[in-house]
Amino acid sequence: xxxxxxxxxxxxxxxxxxxxxxxxxxxxxxxxxxxxxxxxxxxxxxxxxxxxxxxxxxxxxxxxxxxxxxxxxxxxxxxxxxxxxxxxxxxxxxxxxxxxxxxxxxxxxxxxxxxxxxxxxxxxxxxxxxxxxxx
Numbered sequence: 001x002x003x004x005x006x007x008x009x010x011x012x013x014x015x016x017x018x019x020x021x022x023x024x025x026x027x028x029x030x031x032x033x034x035x036x037x038x039x040x041x042x043x044x045x046x047x048x049x050x051x052x053x054x055x056x057x058x059x060x061x062x063x064x065x066x067x068x069x070x071x072x073x074x075x076x077x078x079x080x081x082x083x084x085x086x087x088x089x090x091x092x093x094x095x096x097x098x099x100x101x102x103x104x105x106x107x108x109x110x111x112x113x114x115x116x117x118x119x120x121x122x123x124x125x126x127x128x129x130x131x132x133x134x135x
Contacts, residue, residue, distance in 0.1 A: 044121035069122040078116045080108070088112075 046052055047068060058066040080088070088108045093099055096107075 040121070040123050043123060047121060063128045065126045067124045067126065069118075069124070071119050071121060072117060074118050074122055075113055076116045076118050078112050080112065084112075 047055065047070075056068050058068065060066065085108070088111055089104065091111075092104045092107045096103065
């Protein structure tokens, strides 16, 4: 029994130490993401200029590429709350003569897609062999 307690303590300490390390790394990642967002906004300010209006991809010296998606040309990811889903379903059935599950699904996707059109630039970096056309 004493040996089991000691092994448990050792495992708990290892868990705690790893958890502490993950927390430090996550804080660093959060800070880096904030800095990257600021750099992205700076780039977007340049891309708004007519000089760069035709740029859709930037080739970088390390072989990576940055895909540029302009405002109103892409949709943000989305998810539905139960309340929104209920509202969409109610609206669909209130305005449709012969409802089907497939048409209801298409209606919900179309409604949400129109609400999720982005009003900002999106920059996505691809490393070397990643296929930019598939994104």
